[in-house]
Amino acid sequence: xRGKEKKRSAIxxxxxxxxALLASALVSVxxxxxxxxxxISQGGSAFGRISxxxxxxxxxxxxxxxxxxxxxxxxxxxxxxxxTSIAMVVSVPLGLMAAIYIAExxxxxxxxxxxxxxxxxxxxxxxxxxxxxxxxLATWIQQLTGTSYRLNxxxxxxxxxIMVLPTVVSLAEDAITAVPRxxxxxxxxxxASNWETIRSVLLPSASSGILAAVFLGFGRAxxxxxxxxxxxxxxxxxxxxxxxxxxxxxxIAIETLEVDFGGLHYNTLFALAIELFxxxxxxxxxxxxxxxxxxxxxx
Amino acid sequence: xxxxxxAVALIIGLLIGIPVGYxxxxxxxxxxxxxxxxDLSGNIVVKGxxxxxxVAQRWxxxxxxxxxxxxxxxxxGGSGVxxxxxxxxxxxxxxxxxxxKDTEITAxxxxxxxxxxxxxxxxxxxxxxxxxxxxxxxxxxxxELIYNGTYTNWNxxxxxxxxxxxxxxxxxxxxxxxxREHVLxxxxxxxxxxxxxxxxxxxxxxxDANGIGYVGVAYTQTGVNVKILGxxxxxxxxxxxxxxxxxxxxxxxxxxxxxxxxxxxxSGVLGxxxxxxxxxxxxxxxxxxxxxxxxxxxx
Amino acid sequence: MNKKILKQRIYFQIFRVVTASVIIFILLMIGIFxxxxxxxxxxxxxxxxxxxxxxxxxxxxxxxxxxxxxxLTIAFAFPIGVASAIYLVEYAGESRLVQxxxxxxxxxxxxxxIIHGLFGFGLFVTYxxxxxxxLSGALTLFLLVLPIVISAARExxxxxxxxxxxxxxxxxxxxxxxxxxxxxxxxxxGILTGAILALARAAGETAPILLTATFFxxxxxxxxxxxxxxxxxxxxxxxxxxATQHPNPALVRSLTYGTALVLLLLVLSLNLVAIVIRTxxxxxxxx
Numbered sequence: 001x002r003g004k005e006k007k008r009s010a011i012x013x014x015x016x017x018x019x020a021l022l023a024s025a026l027v028s029v030x031x032x033x034x035x036x037x038x039x040i041s042q043g044g045s046a047f048g049r050i051s052x053x054x055x056x057x058x059x060x061x062x063x064x065x066x067x068x069x070x071x072x073x074x075x076x077x078x079x080x081x082x083x084t085s086i087a088m089v090v091s092v093p094l095g096l097m098a099a100i101y102i103a104e105x106x107x108x109x110x111x112x113x114x115x116x117x118x119x120x121x122x123x124x125x126x127x128x129x130x131x132x133x134x135x136x137l138a139t140w141i142q143q144l145t146g147t148s149y150r151l152n153x154x155x156x157x158x159x160x161x162i163m164v165l166p167t168v169v170s171l172a173e174d175a176i177t178a179v180p181r182x183x184x185x186x187x188x189x190x191x192a193s194n195w196e197t198i199r200s201v202l203l204p205s206a207s208s209g210i211l212a213a214v215f216l217g218f219g220r221a222x223x224x225x226x227x228x229x230x231x232x233x234x235x236x237x238x239x240x241x242x243x244x245x246x247x248x249x250x251x252i253a254i255e256t257l258e259v260d261f262g263g264l265h266y267n268t269l270f271a272l273a274i275e276l277f278x279x280x281x282x283x284x285x286x287x288x289x290x291x292x293x294x295x296x297x298x299x
Numbered sequence: 300x301x302x303x304x305x306a307v308a309l310i311i312g313l314l315i316g317i318p319v320g321y322x323x324x325x326x327x328x329x330x331x332x333x334x335x336x337x338d339l340s341g342n343i344v345v346k347g348x349x350x351x352x353x354v355a356q357r358w359x360x361x362x363x364x365x366x367x368x369x370x371x372x373x374x375x376g377g378s379g380v381x382x383x384x385x386x387x388x389x390x391x392x393x394x395x396x397x398x399x400k401d402t403e404i405t406a407x408x409x410x411x412x413x414x415x416x417x418x419x420x421x422x423x424x425x426x427x428x429x430x431x432x433x434x435x436x437x438x439x440x441x442x443e444l445i446y447n448g449t450y451t452n453w454n455x456x457x458x459x460x461x462x463x464x465x466x467x468x469x470x471x472x473x474x475x476x477x478x479r480e481h482v483l484x485x486x487x488x489x490x491x492x493x494x495x496x497x498x499x500x501x502x503x504x505x506x507d508a509n510g511i512g513y514v515g516v517a518y519t520q521t522g523v524n525v526k527i528l529g530x531x532x533x534x535x536x537x538x539x540x541x542x543x544x545x546x547x548x549x550x551x552x553x554x555x556x557x558x559x560x561x562x563x564x565x566s567g568v569l570g571x572x573x574x575x576x577x578x579x580x581x582x583x584x585x586x587x588x589x590x591x592x593x594x595x596x597x598x
Numbered sequence: 599m600n601k602k603i604l605k606q607r608i609y610f611q612i613f614r615v616v617t618a619s620v621i622i623f624i625l626l627m628i629g630i631f632x633x634x635x636x637x638x639x640x641x642x643x644x645x646x647x648x649x650x651x652x653x654x655x656x657x658x659x660x661x662x663x664x665x666x667x668x669x670l671t672i673a674f675a676f677p678i679g680v681a682s683a684i685y686l687v688e689y690a691g692e693s694r695l696v697q698x699x700x701x702x703x704x705x706x707x708x709x710x711x712i713i714h715g716l717f718g719f720g721l722f723v724t725y726x727x728x729x730x731x732x733l734s735g736a737l738t739l740f741l742l743v744l745p746i747v748i749s750a751a752r753e754x755x756x757x758x759x760x761x762x763x764x765x766x767x768x769x770x771x772x773x774x775x776x777x778x779x780x781x782x783x784x785x786x787x788g789i790l791t792g793a794i795l796a797l798a799r800a801a802g803e804t805a806p807i808l809l810t811a812t813f814f815x816x817x818x819x820x821x822x823x824x825x826x827x828x829x830x831x832x833x834x835x836x837x838x839x840x841a842t843q844h845p846n847p848a849l850v851r852s853l854t855y856g857t858a859l860v861l862l863l864l865v866l867s868l869n870l871v872a873i874v875i876r877t878x879x880x881x882x883x884x885x
Binding site: 142150 | 376377379380383461462464469470487490491492493494503506507508509510
């Protein structure tokens with residue numbers, strides 16, 4: 001009898017542990033659902049009082065205007081896209097070159113040093129990049145371009161490029177290294193030089209992975225807050241590269257603390273957050289799909 | 300135990316031990332706190348105006364040096380932040396560089412909060428430009444036309460031909476609200492770089508030959524190299540610089556009162572703190588920071 | 599033939615220069631922080647509170663604030679994260695539920711930090727009335743770093759060979775005994791790496807705690823939080839405040855750089871430790 005009881009309590013204990021572990025795992029689900037629900041409920045109730053078209057396409061963001069509060073988010077979307085595009089235009093070519101170098105050209109010793117260094121660089125906190133952009137980079141850009149605006153979209157774009165580079169480099173490098181060796185060996189056996197192999201065989205094969213890297217970098221850049229908050233000048237208007245701009249993320253950061261819990265401005269910020277999240281989600285999702293396609297092929 | 304376990308244990312030990320050791324050492328080495336019999340203790344939270352932020356910090360630093368058992372937390376964000384926090388009961392004191400609005404009074408009362416106003420000082424809004432700017436004075440009307448976008452070139456107000464680069468506060472700021480109400484007559488700002496603090500504005504104008512900004516006069520003291528413009532109420536009036544005399548005497552056209560708000564008449568620690576602020580010690584600290592005392596004591 | 603090789607050499611040199619430039623630029627950036635900030639760092643800076651309108655004194659409350667926030671965050675995230683990973687690797691099958699969990703983790707990882715901050719402000723600070731406090735901040739950061747802990751732990755457990763588990767089960771051990779004795783110890787370095795990386799991430803984040811936990815200035819003899827519902831200063835937000843909200847940022851520039859340097863050293867050394875643990879473990883293990 002004793003043995004059977006012991007066994008039953010042992011099984012009980014096992015089941016309990018399994019259930020506890022399951023509960024922990026379910027925390028993630030609960031949390032995500034909570035975040036989505038909160039965003040949608042608080043943000044959705046804004047659309048009872050303002051129209052979606054006005055929200056998405058309106059060109060004036062003046063939520064605290066005494067006369068005519070307006071909640072047009074187009075300038076903010078423009079700001080986010082402008083700054084992110086500048087960042088990608090700068091970081092993708094540079095990142096790709098660095099990735100090719102690390103994957104195919106660098107000596108093993110160089111590789112051993114470069115990879116951890118790049119990983120460390122991605123760990124630098126964003127507020128530090130922001131401080132750098134505010135104090136040093138803005139001056140360099142102002143001297144280089146002679147613009148009268150010290151804080152502008154270019155400043156934000158460049159610092160964002162620097163922040164996104166490690167992501168692009170390491171993911172692109174992973175994609176290139178993931179190409180099966182046989183492809184490379186076949187090309188070389190047929191007499192191709194290193195560069196020809198890279199250009200005609202490796203890069204095309206790794207293209208999905210590289211594209212995924214770009215999309216992920218884009219998603220990260222869109223979601224970045226502190227650096228652009230300190231670097232772009234925070235004017236909610238549609239202007240040129242050398243003029244100040246404001247991103248969706250900065251708007252949320254600046255205005256959240258001021259709002260009335262439950263008021264229209266509060267709800268609109270949540271709606272803005274939904275818009276922001278849809279964009280980052282789209283890019284992350286695309287990157288994921290492309291990455292899966294890569295995994296299904298190559299190996 | 301083997302090498303690996305030892306290494307892991309060492310790392311965990313360091314990760315816990317270093318912060319704990321640091322905290323303990325710092326407490327032990329900290330200068331002795333006041334040994335006087337002090338029964339004032341408690342927590343005070345202060346939120347609100349960025350214009351008052353540095354004075355609020357000085358008040359907190361000074362008061363808690365005298366009463367070490369009182370903990371005071373100070374945050375900025377803008378007068379709007381303070382009023383919302385007061386209403387939501389997430390702050391004890393609201394710093395404000397503008398008067399409370401009727402809507403805010405109603406909302407507070409609806410939430411069971413009774414805002415009580417205390418005038419704690421006077422502030423001039425200084426209009427600053429780069430030291431090399433040819434312009435020395437402006438009328439109120441010119442100032443209005445600059446900030447509502449009508450004038451876009453310095454030569455329209457007597458300066459050299461150059462685009463006017465405007466700097467200002469973000470919408471949560473009482474300074475922003477005051478300026479919009481009293482200088483722009485409730486019309487909206489056009490094309491202004493919205494910066495998150497008085498300090499940023501002063502800093503930007505200092506580095507921008509074509510910049511103009513409005514800041515609390517305290518932010519033009521020590522260390523910032525800008526030119527303060529004389530302001531004339533009308534084209535034929537005398538231009539005044541924001542000085543203690545002109546602000547107190549009412550001749551400087553853009554001067555305003557500074558306030559703190561509490562929920563009801565405070566008692567206990569909070570009451571002592573408010574008494575400190577409006578009393579001679581608090582007012583001296585206010586004046587040291589470049590503001591003007593409102594309290595007519597012996598001056 | 600020679601033209602091909604020449605072209606290749608040129609391209610490769612360009613790539614080398616680009617890679618080097620990127621690294622050099624960022625090292626230059628860090629160098630600027632070191633040269634401007636090192637002068638501010640001394641024992642007083644690290645142990646004193648800010649004085650004279652924050653133009654003198656030190657950043658002790660900010661350092662302690664960051665420590666409290668990150669340790670509290672990890673206290674939440676480590677147990678739940680590791681437990682989740684254990685469940686997903688050791689117990690779960692390929693059921694629908696598991697797909698949902700995995701999808702939730704991926705989605706959580708993709709949420710921008712400012713949205714975490716907004717959510718934290720709406721739920722913890724305002725709705726649950728925790729106010730601006732380290733509790734609100736830690737709960738918000740917990741949501742942010744949870745995916746990091748889970749991913750690292752999951753990877754660590756996956757590298758443990760199946761045979762370890764099978765051997766243990768074959769000898770009659772229960773599932774939990776197997777996990778506890780034959781799998782976890784070998785996954786521990788990887789799990790630890792994840793925890794340290796999460797710690798570093800939490801320490802460096804600004805936006806989430808800006809909205810939920812921090813103040814511009816905290817005064818009082820213990821200028822550090824004494825209860826979970828106290829607000830705090832923190833290194834990351836201190837940099838932001840000193841650069842943008844202080845009345846005279848130029849005057850306190852070296853203090854700002856000093857704070858940035860302290861944060862940078864903290865975060866980079868944590869990451870370095872994590873990388874070292876991971877590399878040595880990879881080299882040492884013999885399976």
